[in-house]
Amino acid sequence: xxxxxxxxxxxxxxxxxxxxxxxxxxxxxxxxxxxxxxxxxxxxxxxxxxxxxxxxxxxxxxxxxxxxxxxxxxxxxxxxxxxxxxxxxxxxxxxxxxxxxxxxxxxxxxxxxxxxxxxxxxxxxxxxxxxxxxxxxxxxxxxxxxxxxxxxxxxxxxxxxxxxxxxxxxxxxxxxxxxxxxxxxxxxxxxxxxxxxxxxxxxxxxxxxxxxxxxxxxxxxxxxxxxxxxxxxxxxxxxxxxxxxxxxxxxxxxxxxxxxxxxxxxxxxxxxxxxxxxxxxxxxxxxxxxxxxxxxxxxxxxxxxxxxxxxxxxxxxxxxxxxxxxxxxxxxx
Amino acid sequence: xxxxxxxxxxxxxxxxxxxxxxxxxxxxxxxxxxxxxxxxxxxxxxxxxxxxxxxxxxxxxxxxxxxxxxxxxxxxxxxxxxxxxxxxxxxxxxxxxxxxxxxxxxxxxxxxxxxxxxxxxxxxxxxxxxxxxxxxxxxxxxxxxxxxxxxxxxxxxxxxxxxxxxxxxxxxxxxxxxxxxxxxxxxxxxxxxxxxxxxxxxxxxxxxxxxxxxxxxxxxxxxxxxxxxxxxxxxxxxxxxxxxxxxxxxxxxxxxxxxxxxxxxxxxxxxxxxxxxxxxxxxxxxxxxxxxxxxxxxxx
Numbered sequence: 139x140x141x142x143x144x145x146x147x148x149x150x151x152x153x154x155x156x157x158x159x160x161x162x163x164x165x166x167x168x169x170x171x172x173x174x175x176x177x178x179x180x181x182x183x184x185x186x187x188x189x190x191x192x193x194x195x196x197x198x199x200x201x202x203x204x205x206x207x208x209x210x211x212x213x214x215x216x217x218x219x220x221x222x223x224x225x226x227x228x229x230x231x232x233x234x235x236x237x238x239x240x241x242x243x244x245x246x247x248x249x250x251x252x253x254x255x256x257x258x259x260x261x262x263x264x265x266x267x268x269x270x271x272x273x274x275x276x277x278x279x280x281x282x283x284x285x286x287x288x289x290x291x292x293x294x295x296x297x298x299x300x301x302x303x304x305x306x307x308x309x310x311x312x313x314x315x316x317x318x319x320x321x322x323x324x325x326x327x328x329x330x331x332x333x334x335x336x337x338x339x340x341x342x343x344x345x346x347x348x349x350x351x352x353x354x355x356x357x358x359x360x361x362x363x364x365x366x367x368x369x370x371x372x373x374x375x376x377x378x379x380x381x382x383x384x385x386x387x388x389x390x391x392x393x394x395x396x397x398x399x400x401x402x403x404x405x406x407x408x409x410x411x412x413x414x415x416x417x418x419x420x421x422x423x424x425x426x427x428x429x430x431x432x433x434x435x436x437x438x439x440x441x442x443x444x445x446x447x448x449x450x451x452x453x454x455x456x457x458x459x460x461x462x463x464x465x466x467x468x469x470x471x
Numbered sequence: 472x473x474x475x476x477x478x479x480x481x482x483x484x485x486x487x488x489x490x491x492x493x494x495x496x497x498x499x500x501x502x503x504x505x506x507x508x509x510x511x512x513x514x515x516x517x518x519x520x521x522x523x524x525x526x527x528x529x530x531x532x533x534x535x536x537x538x539x540x541x542x543x544x545x546x547x548x549x550x551x552x553x554x555x556x557x558x559x560x561x562x563x564x565x566x567x568x569x570x571x572x573x574x575x576x577x578x579x580x581x582x583x584x585x586x587x588x589x590x591x592x593x594x595x596x597x598x599x600x601x602x603x604x605x606x607x608x609x610x611x612x613x614x615x616x617x618x619x620x621x622x623x624x625x626x627x628x629x630x631x632x633x634x635x636x637x638x639x640x641x642x643x644x645x646x647x648x649x650x651x652x653x654x655x656x657x658x659x660x661x662x663x664x665x666x667x668x669x670x671x672x673x674x675x676x677x678x679x680x681x682x683x684x685x686x687x688x689x690x691x692x693x694x695x696x697x698x699x700x701x702x703x704x705x706x707x708x709x710x711x712x713x714x715x716x717x718x719x720x721x722x723x724x725x726x727x728x729x730x731x732x733x734x735x736x737x738x739x740x741x742x743x744x745x746x747x748x749x750x751x752x753x754x755x756x757x758x759x760x761x762x763x764x765x766x767x768x769x770x771x
Contacts, residue, residue: 155610166626275758279751281702283709284725284743287732291740295733410617414706418729429710432625444622448614 142460149456153449154207160445161206164437171195175219175435189219193438215442220434225442229424234317235305236412236423239346242339243408246347247354254351255358256390262363270355277352282411286345286418293341303420306335342419346411350404357400361393368392395465402458409447491683495690498763508759514752522568531559533566533719542735552737554727560738563719564745570720571746574631574704575697575753578638583693585639586646591685593647594654595677601651608644616641620703624712634713638700649692653685687764694757698750705746721746 164171172190190196193216194205209216215225258270293300305319306312310331312322320339323332365371366389374388375381413425420426424443431439502508521528530550537557545552551560593601611619623637657663658681666676707713708722716723721742728739 151606152609152613155606156613159610159614160622163622163626166623168628275754276747276751279698279702279754280747281705281709281722281725281743283706284739284747287725287729287739287743290732291736295736406615407617410615410621410706413617413621414710417710428621428625432621432710432712437626440622440625444614444618447618451615451618452613 141463145456145459149452153452156448156452157207157210157445158203160441160448161203163441163444167437171437172219175437177435192217210445216438218431218436218439220431220436221439225439228427228439229443229446231317232422232424232427235319235421236416236425238318238320239339239342239416239421239423240408240412242343243347243350243412246343247350250348250351251354251358255355256362256385258355258359259362259366259393260385262359262366267359270359274352274356277349278356280349282346282349283414283418285349286341286415289341289345290418300341301334301338302341305338305422306331310334342415342421345418346408346415349411350408353404353407354397354401357397357404358393361397362389365389365393395462398458398465399462402455405454406451409451491686495687498687498760501763502756502759505759505763507755511752511755511759514748515756518568518749518752519572521565522572525566525569529559529562529565531562533562534558534717535562542731542738544735545737551741552735554724554738555731555735560724560741563724564721564742566719567721567724567742567745568749570631570708570714570718571701571704571749574635574638574714575701578635578642578700579693579697581635581639582642582696583646583689586643586648587650587682587685587689589643590647590650590652591654591677591682594651595658595673595681604647608647611641611644614641617703617706620707621710621712624707629712629715631714631718634704634707637707638703642696642700645692645696646689649688650685653688654681657681657684691757691761691764694760695754698753698757701746701750701753 167174170190172186172193172195176186176189187196194202197205213226215229217223218225218228221228254270258267261267290302294302301307306323310328312319312326312328312331315322315325319335320332323329323335370392371384371389374384379388412423413428415421416423416425417429424446428440428443431437431443503512525533535558537553540549540553540557541555543549543553543557549559549561551564554560554563589604593604614622619641620637623640624633627633627637663676663680666680667673704713705720705722705725708720709726711723711726713722714720716727724742725739728735728737728742731738
């Protein structure tokens with residue numbers, strides 16, 4: 139238990155550092171943040187001064203930092219001049235869409251990566267294994283956004299079977315209760331809307347899911363190959379256990395431990411890919427919010443969202459590390 | 472030069488008579504002799520030649536618009552078709568190789584040099600310097616790469632120099648960690664202790680003995696990173712925060728084609744294919760390189 143606490147404590151300075159880097163982002167702007175964010179809008183010098191003082195930009199830098207960190211700790215991520223809303227509100231509104239998409243992305247990735255990785259490892263060196271290695275190497279080299287466009291070409295342009303933008307057809311009205319489209323449509327008792335929402339999820343989650351699966355399958359495979367050569371696998375076999383039991387109970391469980399760590403690190407790619415996929419499929423989530431905010435010069439939103447992505451990444455890796463100690467108690471953090 | 476001759480022997484042992492630098496040459500030779508290694512090297516070389524001689528090999532000027540020939544499908548006149556402004560896509564794909572190769576190689580040169588020097592020094596001398604750079608890398612590792620780059624580019628603004636800067640600011644970390652780890656490993660070996668016992672100055676030991684032994688793994692990482700940086704650049708340009716649209720780059724070409732995907736498939740797909748083939752060749756080459764340096768890793 140103390141290991142877990144130690145790891146938790148170690149995450150504090152890193153999270154603090156992430157917030158400080160996010161704070162510094164606004165200072166990279168070539169000029170005055172308020173004037174840049176206001177753009178060409180007609181405002182008086184007095185209003186500019188007022189905004190500057192509301193954003194604390196008229197105070198010394200260290201004091202600004204202190205106020206920023208205090209705000210973040212209290213859930214205040216600043217105010218969007220462009221959208222005239224608190225940034226925290228904007229982010230909270232987009233979060234369910236992103237979580238829904240990420241959930242299905244991971245589901246797709248695991249559903250592909252586990253069987254492919256295991257079979258490839260069991261037949262290591264065979265033509266099937268080589269095919270898997272070759273295909274996954276192509277996958278690793280492929281930009282996610284290009285793959286998404288190929289899927290659109292195939293499933294929407296050629297076959298015309300799947301929608302390519304948004305979460306639900308514009309004509310379908312679903313009362314917003316949780317923000318999760320699948321749950322909201324069910325709560326409304328509208329099964330057709332539920333089906334439509336599900337169909338909208340297919341292409342975006344497939345795009346990123348396959349890209350993620352490719353990496354994951356390689357990790358599972360190499361991890362399985364190594365474990366299958368271990369003594370305890372030989373022992374299990376010599377006890378006369380059926381191969382299926384050996385593979386699943388003895389090998390896979392141990393192979394998944396290192397695979398888990400690599401997966402935690404790869405979540406970073408997933409979070410980054412999220413911005414791309416949401417942009418391609420006009421998915422109204424956090425990633426699209428960031429990209430649209432960049433072009434709206436809504437830098438306060440960009441700053442907060444980038445910070446949130448990084449903090450999520452830190453948190454995921456923390457969870458992975460803690461899980462790791464449970465799965466393999468011999469590992470000291 | 473006599474050591475270079477010794478390097479001819481394939482799979483020469485890492486230490487002993489041959490030394491690490493001839494070993495690198497020997498391994499390169501071995502990779503180039505394997506079919507996959509030779510093929511991927513040939514593809515990479517072809518791209519480099521195309522990038523250098525783009526004005527000679529391209530059939531049109533990269534910014535020559537022909538509004539009468541907008542969104543034409545691939546034909547004998549325009550092998551890759553034309554885009555929304557009637558520009559020849561093949562021409563722009565050929566020119567696009569310049570941006571990708573430049574960003575990839577320049578960023579790798581900067582990050583590999585900076586990261587390796589810092590890592591080797593940190594691993595060899597330890598102390599405060601090592602501790603500080605260690606904390607810094609932990610902080611940078613907390614940011615997913617694309618997110619960090621998008622964040623930086625949002626504030627710096629699009630542009631070639633800004634792009635290389637944004638990628639480099641974080642990209643040195645992997646080299647640092649690898650170099651530091653390998654140096655820690657090397658510093659415990661007998662030859663380092665022996666040269667210390669002989670009274671050699673430590674900086675000399677570091678650069679003459681340790682660094683050359685660290686280089687093979689750095690070289691493998693550097694190769695693989697070239698492809699990674701290219702994909703990152705394309706992703707950023709695709710989102711509109713990378714290379715400004717006036718310069719032909721594969722990422723922004725794919726983005727332009729996205730709007731006309733339903734009527735002109737070639738605008739997006741062909742630049743993407745150009746990127747895929749190049750990155751795949753680089754990754755295959757890196758893979759073979761890794762295998763040749765470390766045969767034990769085969770099948771993993």
